[in-house]
Amino acid sequence: MMKKKWLNYLPTIFIICIIVSLMMYSSSSTSENLNFTQFEKKAEKVEFKDSSITIESTIIQVEGTYKTNDKVTAFKAIIPNTDKNIEWLEETLSKDGGQITVTNPDANKVWVSMLAQMIPFLIIAVVFYLMMAKMGGGSNAKAFEFAKSRARMENDVKVRFKDVAGCEEEKEEVKEIIDYLKTPKRFTDMGAHIPKGVLMVGPPGTGKTLLAKAVAGEANVPFFSISGSDFVEMFVGTGASRVRDMFKNAQKNAPCIVFIDEIDAVGRQRGAGMGGGNDEREQTLNQLLVEMDGMTDNTGIVVIAATNRPDVLDPALLRSGRFDRQITVNLPDVKGRKEILGVHARNKKLASDVNLENLAKRTPGFSGADLANVLNEGAILAVRNRKNFITMNDLDEAIDRVMMGPAKKSKKYTEKDKMLVSYHEAGHAVIGLKLPDADAVQKVTIIPRGEAGGYNLMMPREERMFPTKKAFLAQITGLLGGRVAEEIIFGQDAVSAGASNDIEKLTKIAKNMVRVYGMSTLGPIQYADPQGNVFLGRDYTQGGNYSAGVAEEIDKEVRNIVDSCKKQCRQILEDNRELLDLIAKSLYEYETLTSEEILNLMNYGTIENPNVQKVEEVIVEPEQELPPIPAGVDQKDLDDAMNELTKKKDA
Incomplete structure (x- = not known):
């Protein structure tokens, strides 16, 4: 890493050297260059200071300084090499007490010749190295980092429990971990061992990762985070090596938290699925099992993992001593x-x-x-x-x-399609209004969104933890409202494909009632297919756990449920035909209706409530003290005059 940083500064160092050389060259070129004639004229007028003489075969190079009018100037001069000139130079440069230095001309030539020979090779070597680095020639250095852990460490986590809402019970489950990381001696004195691993299970987006970071933030310990897919690579042994390196780094920073997101990517059941599993992934899982509860003692390291597929995890990973706790983070109420x-x-x-x-x-x-x-x-x-x-x-x-999705207001219906969608959505709304156990209607619109031509926003009247058979039947009846309304208004042959999503939902509900929940004449027996997929770590030798005769009975029961709900739906819509027409026509005109407007249509036949009138604002002036009645004025006459004035004002 340090070598890479030094190489990043190499172009800057090269540019600085060039600039310094140019400055030195420019500073050296400020001296005055004199030929032999000019030097002779100067020698008569100036006072020479220290000088140096370089005697070569044909010329004499003279460098030094001279003083004129209290000003010192550097000079260079070249003089022909003769005995007469050498004697004249010695006499001239030393006449005012100046010092003369004689240099060897061959001393500089050695270094110059050596540099002249080395510079081309240095340039070629630098260019070759840069080309190899660009082409990936330095990838061999990365080979030693390939097996290193990809876990990212955060020393100062800012997330706290106040930033995590809607999961109070889950917070209570992890508070012991925070206490242990802060004061482990309290637990060791009691002989207690904190859970080595906590598995967080729940639907996507419920805050599993946020809760894990909040634990690290509350405990003020380092937080190592990595995804399960960061372990496994195409090279054999990489995943296991990364697991070892991750726990090694965690041990150096203990106490700490290691968070593995989407652990099902590496922790799937071994030896199952098509082809008998994946050897590289299973080696990684084996190393993870050893590190969590094996021959090594990782004191102070708490592993928190998250997944939304706990059904595919290996049983050895879920046993006590590895993931001691399994916390379910459900959707919030x-x-x-x-x-x-x-x-x-x-x-x-x-x-x-x-x-x-x-x-x-x-x-x-x-x-x-x-x-x-x-x-x-x-x-x-x-x-x-x-x-x-x-x-x-x-x-x-x-x-x-x-x-x-966003509203597609630019998408225009034909008049026939707009009326069909209006009756379709009105059918859902009428069922929601008239069927007691159906979901309450919050909003109805025929403006297209996503793949839907319109939709009903229907919410449960109250949130149930355990839905009943009656509630499932009401939900199926509500989903059939659109299709049945189309049949009543436009006929059996004019129904559209707009109810495809409704049919998909109600079919799934009816099948689950029969095969999973035992809500049919077949009794409380589960006939559901095995949960899982052979490509997700499940055994492909399992099949349906019922016979062909039972499958036929299941199909009959599903059909009976849907047919009975459809019959009830038709009866409700035919009994409330006027309300169906009213809501459909209002949708056709206004395109969107709120729950208040739909209730007004049902109760009063209009969008607005006629009983709600605007009350004019009455300004009441503060009471003022009246002046006293003048003497001689009768109180009765005064009251009669005030009443008469009031009547005229009201008229």
């Missing part, structure tokens, strides 16, 4: 989403109409990364519209963008 929005809204300029609690209720199923993206998209939209604050409309549009 409504309370967690509000806290996450509060964390990401710290540096955002929010308008007064923004309510983070309402925003959290409108984003079920969103991960922490999705919520951060919603606020960021809202900020971008506010800047694009040249606003000073992020409004609720910006965040509403941001939610739509994150879920479905």
Whole structure:
């Protein structure tokens, strides 16, 4: 590394040498050059100081200084080499007490000749070296670094627990690790051993990496981070060598945290899959197993790994003594989403109409990364519209963008297609309004987004931890609302392909009800296919665990569920045909309806609530003390006059 840094300064050093040489040359050329005639004339008028004489075969080189009018000037002169001139020079240069130095002319010629011979070879060597370095000739030096660990170390992690929201239980699980890294003696005195490894499992974007960094930040210890894919290379033994080097560096900086992201890339089950596994990856995994709990004692090193595929990990990696704890980081609930929005809204300029609690209720199923993206998209939209604050409309549009993509307002429907999409989305909305267990309608639009011609934003009325059979059936019925509405209005032969995504979702739900959850007449038996893929580390010899007869029964049960939901959906839409037409026509006209507007259409038949009237602002003047009644004026006459004046004013 030091050699590389020195080479980077080589062009600068070369340029500096050239500049210094030019300066020396320019400074040396400031002396006065005299021929023999000029030197003779000068010798009569000036006073010579110290001089040097170089006697060559035909000429005499004279260098020195002379003084005229208190001014000293350097000079050079060339004089023919004769005995007479040598005597004259000695007499002239020493007449005023000047010192004369005689130099050997051959002394400089030796060095000059040597440099003249060496410079071409030096130039060729430098050019050759630079060419080889450009062509990769220095790659042999990198061979010794190829087996080094790619883990990046952070000594001062700024992330703290206050920056991680929506996972309070997960924080509690890792607090012991922080205490151990700060004061390990408390645990050793009690005979306790801190977990050597913590495996964080959860969907993408739930904050597994952020939580691991917060542990290092709270404990104020070095944080080594590496991805599972950084271990394995095409060269045999590289991965195992990098694992050894990583733990060696961690041992030097103990206590510390080693974070391995996407550990399933290197920790998949050994000896499974097509071809019996991967030898290089398995060697890397074996070395990782040894380092975590083998012949070496890595005191003070806590390994934290993250994955969203724990089903493919090798059992030896998950056993106690290696990954002692498995922490599941789930998607946040409504309370967690509000806290996450509060964390990401710290540096955002929010308008007064923004309510983070309402925003959290409108984003079920969103991960922490999705919520951060919603606020960021809202900020971008506010800047694009040249606003000073992020409004609720910006965040509403941001939610739509994150879920479905940007609106394609330039895409124009034909009148027939626009009416078909309107009835399709109105069918979903009517089911959401009239079916008690269906999701609540939040927003309906026929503006295309992504691959969808329109969409319904429907949210659960309440977040359930365990969905029921009734809720699944209501969800299937809601997904059928668009297709059934098309059949009722336009006929069986005029249905469109716009319900393909709805059909895909409801089919998956119906199959899971029968094969996974046991919600059919086949009973509480699981008929699901083996979870996993042979190319992801699973055994390819496993097949379906039911017969062909059972498969036929499963298909019948799935069909019965969908048919019964479709029948119920048709009944609801036919009973509420007027509401279906009203919502469809309003969508055709306004293109987007909010939940309040849809409720107004259902209750009052109009977009706006007719019972809500604008109340004029009444300005009440503060009471003032009235002047006293003049003498001789009757109070009754005064009251009658005031009442009469009030009547005229009201009229």
